[in-house]
Amino acid sequence: MKSLIGILVAVGFGWAARAAEPLSSWNDTAPKQALISFVQRVTRQGSPDFVPAPERIAVFDNDGTLWAEQPLYTQFQFVLDRVRSLAPQHPDWKTNEPFASVLNGDIKSAAALGVKGMLEITEATHSGMTTEQFSKTVADWIATARHPRTGKPYTEMVYQPMLELLSYFRANGFKTFIVSGGGVEFMRPWTEKVYGVPPEQVIGSRGKLKFEFLDGKPVLMKLPELDFLDDRDGKAIGIQNHIGQRPLAAFGNSDGDLQMLQWTAAGNGPRLLLLVHHDDAGREWAYDRQSQIGRLDKAWDEAIAKKWIVLSMKEDWKTVFPK
Amino acid sequence: MKSLIGILVAVGFGWAARAAEPLSSWNDTAPKQALISFVQRVTRQGSPDFVPAPERIAVFDNDGTLWAEQPLYTQFQFVLDRVRSLAPQHPDWKTNEPFASVLNGDIKSAAALGVKGMLEITEATHSGMTTEQFSKTVADWIATARHPRTGKPYTEMVYQPMLELLSYFRANGFKTFIVSGGGVEFMRPWTEKVYGVPPEQVIGSRGKLKFEFLDGKPVLMKLPELDFLDDRDGKAIGIQNHIGQRPLAAFGNSDGDLQMLQWTAAGNGPRLLLLVHHDDAGREWAYDRQSQIGRLDKAWDEAIAKKWIVLSMKEDWKTVFPK
Numbered sequence: 001m002k003s004l005i006g007i008l009v010a011v012g013f014g015w016a017a018r019a020a021e022p023l024s025s026w027n028d029t030a031p032k033q034a035l036i037s038f039v040q041r042v043t044r045q046g047s048p049d050f051v052p053a054p055e056r057i058a059v060f061d062n063d064g065t066l067w068a069e070q071p072l073y074t075q076f077q078f079v080l081d082r083v084r085s086l087a088p089q090h091p092d093w094k095t096n097e098p099f100a101s102v103l104n105g106d107i108k109s110a111a112a113l114g115v116k117g118m119l120e121i122t123e124a125t126h127s128g129m130t131t132e133q134f135s136k137t138v139a140d141w142i143a144t145a146r147h148p149r150t151g152k153p154y155t156e157m158v159y160q161p162m163l164e165l166l167s168y169f170r171a172n173g174f175k176t177f178i179v180s181g182g183g184v185e186f187m188r189p190w191t192e193k194v195y196g197v198p199p200e201q202v203i204g205s206r207g208k209l210k211f212e213f214l215d216g217k218p219v220l221m222k223l224p225e226l227d228f229l230d231d232r233d234g235k236a237i238g239i240q241n242h243i244g245q246r247p248l249a250a251f252g253n254s255d256g257d258l259q260m261l262q263w264t265a266a267g268n269g270p271r272l273l274l275l276v277h278h279d280d281a282g283r284e285w286a287y288d289r290q291s292q293i294g295r296l297d298k299a300w301d302e303a304i305a306k307k308w309i310v311l312s313m314k315e316d317w318k319t320v321f322p323k
Numbered sequence: 324m325k326s327l328i329g330i331l332v333a334v335g336f337g338w339a340a341r342a343a344e345p346l347s348s349w350n351d352t353a354p355k356q357a358l359i360s361f362v363q364r365v366t367r368q369g370s371p372d373f374v375p376a377p378e379r380i381a382v383f384d385n386d387g388t389l390w391a392e393q394p395l396y397t398q399f400q401f402v403l404d405r406v407r408s409l410a411p412q413h414p415d416w417k418t419n420e421p422f423a424s425v426l427n428g429d430i431k432s433a434a435a436l437g438v439k440g441m442l443e444i445t446e447a448t449h450s451g452m453t454t455e456q457f458s459k460t461v462a463d464w465i466a467t468a469r470h471p472r473t474g475k476p477y478t479e480m481v482y483q484p485m486l487e488l489l490s491y492f493r494a495n496g497f498k499t500f501i502v503s504g505g506g507v508e509f510m511r512p513w514t515e516k517v518y519g520v521p522p523e524q525v526i527g528s529r530g531k532l533k534f535e536f537l538d539g540k541p542v543l544m545k546l547p548e549l550d551f552l553d554d555r556d557g558k559a560i561g562i563q564n565h566i567g568q569r570p571l572a573a574f575g576n577s578d579g580d581l582q583m584l585q586w587t588a589a590g591n592g593p594r595l596l597l598l599v600h601h602d603d604a605g606r607e608w609a610y611d612r613q614s615q616i617g618r619l620d621k622a623w624d625e626a627i628a629k630k631w632i633v634l635s636m637k638e639d640w641k642t643v644f645p646k
Contacts, residue, residue, distance in 0.1 A: 054521050131563055175523070188567045198377050199567030200498070200524075206564060211556035211582055218585045220563050227564075233534035240454055240543050241529060241550075242565060244511045244522030259534055262541045 022168040025161040025319045031274065031311045035165065038272045042248060043172050049270045053173035057247040059239060059260060060166070062180035062187065062204075064253040064294040065276050066195060067158040068147070070285040072107070073293065074154045075182045076118055078141055080110065082125035090124075099124075112292065119226060122183070126207055127224035130214065131185060134222055139189040152321075155194045159276075160322045162251075166195055169249070177247075179238060180204045181231035181256050185222070203238045205230045235260035248272065258299040261308065273308035275299060280313040283320045345491040348484040348642045354597065354634045358488065361595045365571060366495050372593045376496035380570040382562060382583060383489070385503035385510065385527075387576040387617040388599050389518060390481040391470070393608040395430070396616060397477045398505045399441055401464055403433065405448035413447075422447075435615065442549060445506070449530055450547035453537065454508060457545055462512040475644075478517045482599075483645045485574075489518055492572070500570075502561060503527045504554035504579050508545070526561045528553045558583035571595065581622040584631065596631035598622060603636040606643045 026032040042051040063069035072080075083093065083102045093099035098117045101109040113121075126134065147157050166176050178197050180187060184204030191197045208223040230238045236259045239247065249272040250257070250264035261273045277296065279286050288296040303310050313320065349355040365374040386392035395403075406416065406425045416422035421440045424432040436444070449457065470480050489499050501520050503510060507527030514520045531546040553561045559582045562570065572595040573580070573587035584596045600619065602609050611619040626633050636643065 054515065057523075177523075184564070184567065192377065200380075200565065202567065209560045209563060211559045211586075218559065218582065218589050220560060220586075236534045236541065236543060237532045240532060241507070242523065244507065244525065259541065263534075263543075266541050 022171070023161065023164050025164055025317060027316050027318055029316045031309050031316045034309055035168075035272070035274075038249070038270060039168070039172050041270055051248060051269070055245060055248070056169075056172070056174040057177065057243060057245050058169045058174045058249040059177045059179045059243075059247045059251070059264070060162070061235075061252040061254070061257045061260070062178050062182055064278065065159075065251050065257070066162050066166075066178070067154070068284060069294050070278075070287065071148065071293070072110075073118075073182065074157075075122070075186045076110075077145065077148070077154075078138070078186065079118070079121050079125050080107070081141065081145065082137075083121060086125060114292075115231075123207060123224040123226065126183065126185070127222045129222055130219040131209065131222060132219070134185055135189050138186055142190050155190060156322060158194060158322065159317070160319050161317045163195065163322070165251075166197070170196065174248075175201060177201045177203060177239075177243060179230065179235050179260055181229070181235075183207075184230075203230060203242045205234075231256045233259050236263035239263065250274075251276070252299070253278065254294040254296050255299045256294075258302060261299065262302075265306065265308070273303070273306070275303050275308060275310050277310050277312055280317075280320065282314075284313055345494070346484065346487050348487055348640060350639050350641055352639045354632050354639045357632055358491075358595070358597075361572070361593060362491070362495050364593055374571060374592070378568060378571070379492075379495070379497040380500065380566060380568050381492045381497045381572040382500045382502045382566075382570045382574070382587065383485070384558075384575040384577070384580045384583070385501050385505055387601065388482075388574050388580070389485050389489075389501070390477070391607060392617050393601075393610065394471065394616070395433075396441075396505065397480075398445070398509045399433075400468065400471070400477075401461070401509065402441070402444050402448050403430070404464065404468065405460075406444060409448060437615075438554075442552075446530060446547040446549065449506065449508070450545045452545055453542040454532065454545060455542070457508055458512050461509055465513050478513060479645060481517060481645065482640070483642050484640045486518065486645070488574075489520070493519065497571075498524060500524045500526060500562075500566060502553065502558050502573075502583055504552070504558075506530075507553075526553060526565045528557075554579045556582050559586035562586065573597075574599070575622070576601065577617040577619050578622045579617075581625060584622065585625075588629065588631070596626070596629070598626050598631060598633050600633050600635055603640075603643065605637075607636055 023032050041047055041049040044050060060066055063073050080102050083099055087093055087103055093103060098113050098121055142154060145154060147154055169176055176197055178187060178191060182204050184202055184206050187202050187204055188199040191202050206227050208225045208227040209220045210223055212219060212221055246267040247264045250261045251274050252261060253276040265271050265273050278284060346355050364370055364372040367373060383389055386396050403425050406422055410416055410426055416426060421436050421444055465477060468477060469475065470477055492499055499520055501510060501514060505527050507525055507529050510525050510527055511522040514525050529550050531548045531550040532543045533546055535542060535544055569590040570587045573584045574597050575584060576599040588594050588596050601607060
């Protein structure tokens, strides 16, 4: 009985995977062919490159890889809105930088703060509350906030071809993880609904937490102190600490993803490494070596040298955003 | 076609789950009844307590909950063996405590070191190598080391009823996680084989890692510095950081598990909390309020006050170890 069921289940999954053409928003160019060829190599029983399902791990950067990151990281748009909402409780922000620039609407100065300034504002606005309160604040914000250029909800600023890629990998037995420099508590309230990635498969930066009792109930208070920065070296470390297996495939778009791709590439057997190159000013944005957000410079050079896939958003994607 | 497959798959899983009687090594006493009743409540479609599968999270302490922890935590037996193996490279250990006691075979003194002393020796023996080298060292050790009293491999010192419980939860759509004070890098090389828990579902203590290049290849070096202690408050924090969802069920055996059970219990809807009480000197060990290893004191009081399940190893388990 069990083996009959096993066959039915296996055949069932086979049918389901073949039912819809995979990656239909991808042009039939080299990246799509390489993705399909890679998945076939590691999933075909009897293939010399076959990898058992529990070891099929694929990791995806978020900002600029799964959704747009221009003109500012979405989480930083959230931070700016939080500064405005919380300002009445912090009169000193009117005169203290970097808060003053934000309150004066000087977003260019805010954008020029770099990681250090962003971290300072992020810590100030992401602490002094429980994880549950923060999660609700994020959920409320993401349900109503709109992208400054397109006027669309941020959750519609995701890349349709990458949604298809996530599904395609999962349909082939992969576990898909997000490995983002963004905050893990900022992503988890919506990643399952938007990407199909459950909270336990989201790795990100995080602040310190403190276990304490509030009105007799245990809570985790968010402290204004960075615990882990999941960027650059941190992405390889975050993967090891959280997943404990080396990914088979890694997807990024910027220098912050380089170590994640290096770490993935160094495994034995077939690996797939892909960088999204934002070269589509018409449908999205065009930026790379000079950009303050999502700079792609060293990782691009290494991708060329190592023959990793560099995807051209303009050439390789039929559509960019969901319709 | 898809819905037919869905039905076949659903029926298939139903058959498979019913095929073997669950929890056959459990006596038909209150804990077994409570476990089955809880799983039925949260998994039955239409039940007011129904919980969708992606939210079915169960967390298990390891030492003293899934396997034996007497007369010393297994990882500490490994540490002692490492001290002996590495001693020729560290001549100072002959005179420096706590290493000297270990090298003199004074295990009682070593056992009395407490968490601080154990951490010091652990950090010294778990660093200065890559994560891959460490993983291989653990795998080699666990394949050959023998428990000092029973002479059995440590991986046979696991509790048969808990193996069945892990399977039973998984067969009912739960994701099972280990949340242990032990080192995550010490557990992952064998937890999938022994417990069916994949590396990414193991949460534990860990040392700091450094990303660097060795012979042109990226590696993660283990540093002699604690990064995270997954014990007491740390268990609730570790669950939040790693899983990002509150568990439905939590299993422990000592005061180090109290905050994990409190955090789990504080969720809305049905929750199951269980402590293993080691009261079986004949088949295993008997220890609780006075034990240096796995002390069960405050958590026991709270379990009684809150009506959590306190399992008697002697009364509630037909067998303790696999046959």
